[in-house]
Amino acid sequence: MQKVEKWKRYEMTLDGPVDGNPYTEVSLIAEFVNNGTKISVKGFYDGKGKYKVRYMPQKEGMWEVKTRSNVAELNEKTDIFECTEANKENHGPVVVSGKTHFSYADGKGYIPFGTTAYAWTVQPENIRQETLATLKQNKFNKIRMTVFPKNYSYNTEEPELYPYEGGPKKTADTFDFDDWMVSSEDIGFDFSRFIPEYFKNLERYIDELDNLGIEADLIIFHPYDHWGFARMGKKYNKLYIQYLVARLASFKNVWWSLANEYDLMDLCGQIRLDEWDSIGKLVQDEDPSGHLLSIHNWYDPPQHKDNTKNWYDYSKPWITHLSVQNDNVFNVPKWVSEYRKPVIIDECRYEGNIEFGWGDNTAKGMMDFFWRIILRGGGATHGETYIDKPNTKRPIWWAHGGKLYGDSQKRINYFKDILDKNGFSYIVAQATEGPHWELAAGSTPDLKKFIVYFGENQPEFxxxxxxxxxxxxxxxLINAWDMTESKLNQKVTANEVTYLPRNEFNVLILTEDN
Amino acid sequence: MQKVEKWKRYEMTLDGPVDGNPYTEVSLIAEFVNNGTKISVKGFYDGKGKYKVRYMPQKEGMWEVKTRSNVAELNEKTDIFECTEANKENHGPVVVSGKTHFSYADGKGYIPFGTTAYAWTVQPENIRQETLATLKQNKFNKIRMTVFPKNYSYNTEEPELYPYEGGPKKTADTFDFDDWMVSSEDIGFDFSRFIPEYFKNLERYIDELDNLGIEADLIIFHPYDHWGFARMGKKYNKLYIQYLVARLASFKNVWWSLANEYDLMDLCGQIRLDEWDSIGKLVQDEDPSGHLLSIHNWYDPPQHKDNTKNWYDYSKPWITHLSVQNDNVFNVPKWVSEYRKPVIIDECRYEGNIEFGWGDNTAKGMMDFFWRIILRGGGATHGETYIDKPNTKRPIWWAHGGKLYGDSQKRINYFKDILDKNGFSYIVAQATEGPHWELAAGSTPDLKKFIVYFGENQPEFxxxxxxxxxxxxxxxLINAWDMTESKLNQKVTANEVTYLPRNEFNVLILTEDN
Known part of the structure; x- marks a missing residue:
């Protein structure tokens, strides 16, 4: 009898038919029963005659499993397994806690300190290993990454493996915005036949991330495509989601991000704005484990600041949290209170030296976003876009992973350490109204600890x-950039003047006297 | 016969009654006639039995003047004067040119490089002299200043002289926001009787500013008041405006700013939002010289960025230009094109070290605003709020004038020199749409010169x-902060990559090859 640790993965493997199209012609569903709990989970074809059903049990005790299928070999197969207590290192999946913030399922605090390496799992093996080493050296606890490969500026190499059979008969040689517009018909992929190895590779790295304590914020669709994966049509989008969720819903560190820049996909004629609601509901329906689920916007560069909410309707019930691109981060507390959902600023201008406004931020600017977003109760996401020179082939973190060359990640690690050392399981934003827009402040829920960040301003009191x-x-007294620490030689109160040095990036960590 | 240079001041002085109330009981109007042009100008009582009529002629040639009055001594007095050609240094008043920018009346370019010293003319004499010396050393061509004295944080000294007789019987000892709320009745000023010396002092300094080539952006009402000048009621507001305009419309460097933070005046129960339209029309009607006329808002700290236009309806016909408080300066070209009027960002966070978000900007931040606003086709205004320590008595530039202690003004001077040297009479904003929100760019109207500013970003190409x-x-290639200049060893074109050093504050000055 299998023993499966709580929140880890149960897997049943069955032999079944290889003829016809096992992805579309074979149905396989298993019922998981524990006391009163009964859960239906879809299986999937994993190639070479093997069919699998996976599940992440969330209750300890004995579970009975029984399959149903339209194929006799797969029908009425049964199993029993024991779900055992979680190991101390295993805190379960990240969930929404108290409506407006996150925690692990066991109650341990979780504040999103994300990074971005969209297509890292389809890069050459040595770069994938470098990526994991870089992640191990840093403290990011979430990474935004795509399921599909990516075709975009600085990211024009073909992957070694594709997710579908049959293609590509042709793809564009170099990235060109117009490629996103072409029809998928001539490229030759058969969207009814997956290549399981492509997904096994992805799974391997999701597990590696889990070993490092990192959530995989998995982007299901994205517009940066010249293979047709962004324009498969409703029928094959549905098949893809069912297959993906069946494979991956049992991975405890998976988050679903329906799309990156979904509104750009509309603009490119890939997936229409009105299709996302049914896609979101489908993911929610297919996922027996209720992973976090959101969708990420494009249309908010600063010229559109007049209307800061050019984004998806995050009030929809299938959306668990906001995953936004926006650099007007002062508004995080307002959005939290308006939507009553956690807010993550998943794009706010990457540290780098490239020609785009979203990729030429300084290290100070990138660090500043983290302090201001997180102390105001949100989650933040890093990215790095340094190149040696135009058209360099060196991996760029934001696209490929690899190494980090910047100066912000050290300060972001430092900030996370401060929160951990000071016992912040989540942040209650403070000073959100009134005259204090020069600073960002957050506290523990019991108001015994405050952190006040003065950013790129220079008040002396x-x-x-x-x-x-x-x-x-x-x-x-801390300097967020220099990472220097000293004691302030005065007590701080609400009424008295607090004196500061005339520096940028001052931070006060306040602890209530008993 | 008087000779008056074009755009300078003609003045007629008459003897009249001293009994009763000369400010309310005596009417005096003069007609100014030159060929077909006939202009009515109101006179005013200047104390000690002297009545005056002033006018700024805008046409060369002979002018006849003839008065009308309800008092025999002032009625049907006549004069003739010759308006002579303007001196080379005299470019006339600043006017709106080509709808969306400014020029002097003689066509010379004018780009607003403003500063702020609200109550400088009512400070002790030595500070006033210091202010003039500071202005002489720098290149600001506009200053925002109040007619009335000011009562606010760091600015709680009583002036030596008041604008009205009779008061103050009492004022609050120290600044307190609640003081702005008190009724004016107990304070004892007689709003029907001006003290001419108060206005003569103001006039002296407006002339001094003109000698330095600086426009006086004169704030008629403001909320920072514990004397009742902000709550005189409609009748005395009207009397005040008539008196002020009669005295000052002949000063070529006067601009009218109806109020500072007019919306705060509503909040404090001083002047209601719906009163400004008739106040604006009154100023326009009373002013025979058509000076620039605007009104300045308060309600746009960053928390209100969702709605960036919490400001007066600048489309009203009596408003010549936008005078806004807003730090979302990316939108300047949008506002220019929306209103078809010039836009000045008159408050965008002062360089200083005080506890307020509007007064703790770094020198780099203050300088950055100038480049971004002006290259995007607007005018910008500086301010400085450095104090030695809380409650210091050292004059603070933004309130009192005096000296500048900051590091931004040198860079602002440098920027203005660059525009002058390169022949920018006004700026045509470039790259206002599309992907280039990382930079600010402006050109001459003929596109032969471009300036491109990369700000606090660090693109290397x-x-x-x-x-x-x-x-x-x-x-x-220029560094806006370091003020260093070098030649770029490549030609710049629209299609080829332009290489830059990885610095903040890079600027390119581009000159078309023939």
Missing amino acids: EILDFLPKEKKYSAQ | EILDFLPKEKKYSAQ
Whole structure:
């Protein structure tokens, strides 16, 4: 009898037919039963006559499994397994907690410190290993990554393996925006036949990420495509989602991101705006484990700031959290309170030196976003876009993974350490109204700890009138950029003047005196 | 016979009654006639039995003047004067040119490089002299300043002289926001009786500014008041405007700013939002010289960015240009094209070290605003708020004038020199749409010169696809902060990659090759 640790993966493998089209002609569903709990889980064809059903049990105890299929070999197969207590390192999947923030399923705090390496799992093996080594050296706890390969500026190499059989008969030689517009018919992929090895490769790295304590924010569709994967049509989009969710819903660190820049997909004639609602509901229906689910926008460069919410209707019930591209991060607390859902700023301008406004931020700018977003109660995502020179072939973190060359990640690690050391399981945004738009402040829920960040401003004194009255705080003074720490030689209160050095990036860590 | 240079001041002085109330009981109007042109100008009582009529002639030649009054001594007085050609240094008042930008009346270009010293004319004499010396050392060509004294944080000293007789019987000892709310009745000023010396002092300094080539952007009302000048009621507001305009419309460098933070005045129960339209029309009607006329908002700190236009309806016909508080300066070209009027960002966060978000900007931040606003076709205004320590008595530039202690003004001067040296009479914003929100770019109207500013970003190359195709430009590379200049060793075109050093504050000055 299999023993499966809580939130880890149960897998049943069955032999079945190889003829016809096993992806479309064979149905396989298993019922998982534990006491009163009964859950239906779809299986999938894994190639070479093997069919699988996977499930992530969330309740300890004995589970019975029984299959149903339109194929006799796969029908009424049964199994029993025991779900055992979670190991101490295993905190379960990340879930929404208290409506507006996250935690692990076991209650441990989780604040999103993300990074971005869209197509890292389809790069050459040595780069994949470099990516994992880089992630191990840093403290990111989420990575945005695509299921499909990517075709975009600086990212024009073909992958070694494709997700579908039959293609490509032709693809564009170099990236060209117009390629995204071409019909998929001539490229020759058969969207009814997956290549299981493509998905096994992806799964291998999702498990590697889980070993590192990193959530895989998995982008299901994206517009950067010249293979036709972005324009398969409703029928094959559905088949793809069913296959993907059947394979991956049992991975505890998976998050579903329906699309990157879904509105750009509409513009390119790939997936229409009105299709996402049914795609979102389908993912939700197919996923027996209720993973986090969102969708990510494109249309909010600064010229559109007049209307900061050029994004999907995040109030829809199948959406668990906001995953937005926006650099107007002052508004995070407002969005949190408006939607009553957690907010992650998944794009806010990457550290780099390229010609695009979204990829030429300084290290200071990238770091600044993290402090301002996270202290205001949101989650933040990093990216890096350094190149040696135009058309270089060196891997760029944001697209390929590899190494980090920047100066922001060290400060982001430092910030995360501060939160961990000071016991912040999540942040309650403070000073969100009124005159304090020069600073970002957050506290623990019990108001015993505050962190106040002054950013690229240089006040030499402040009256922190948002602190609880009649409390006194001991203060540590930090410089977020220099990563220097000193004790402030005064107690901090709501009424008295707090003196600071005339520097950018001052931070106060306040601890209530007993 | 007086000779008056074009755009300078003609003044007629008459003896009249001192009994009763000369400010309310005596009417005095003069007709100014030159060929077909006939203009009515109101006179005013200047104290000690002297009545005056002033006018700024805008046409050369002989002018006849004839008065009308309800008082025999002032009625049917006549004069003749000759308006002579303007001196080379005298370019006339600043006017709107080509709908969306400014020029002097003689056609010379004018791009607003403003500063702010609200109550400088009511400070002690030595500080006023210091202010003039500071202005002389720098290149600002506009200053925002109030008619009335000011009561606000760091600005709580009483002036030596008041604009009205009778008061103050009491004022608050120190600044307190609530003081702005008190009724004016107990304070004892008689709003029907001006003190001419108060206005003569103001006039002296407006003339001094003109000698320095600086426009006086004169704020008629403001909320920072504990004397009742912000709550005189409609009748006395009207009397004040008539008196002020009669005295000052003949000063060629006067601009009218109806109010600073007019929306805060509504909030404080001083002047209601719906009163400004008639106040604006009154100023326009009373002013025979058609000076620039606007009104300035408060309500746009970043928390309100969702709605960037929390400001007055600038489409009203009596408003000549936008005078806004807003730091979302990317939108300047959009606002220019929407209103078809010039746009000045008169508040965008001052360089300083105080506890308010509007007054703790770095020198780099203040300088950055100038480049981004002006290259995008707007005018910009500086301010400085450095203090030694809380409650210091050292004059603070933004309130009192005095000295500048900051590091932005040198870079702002440098920027203005670059525009002057390169013959920019006004800026045509470039790259306002599309992907180039990382940079700010402006050109001369003939597209022979471009300036491209990369701000706090660090691209190492750019494709400047907004340049005219099939043109080649020679480039000077500048660092806006370091004020260093070098030649770029490549020609710049719309199609080829332009290489830059990985620095913040890169600027390219491009000159078309012949």
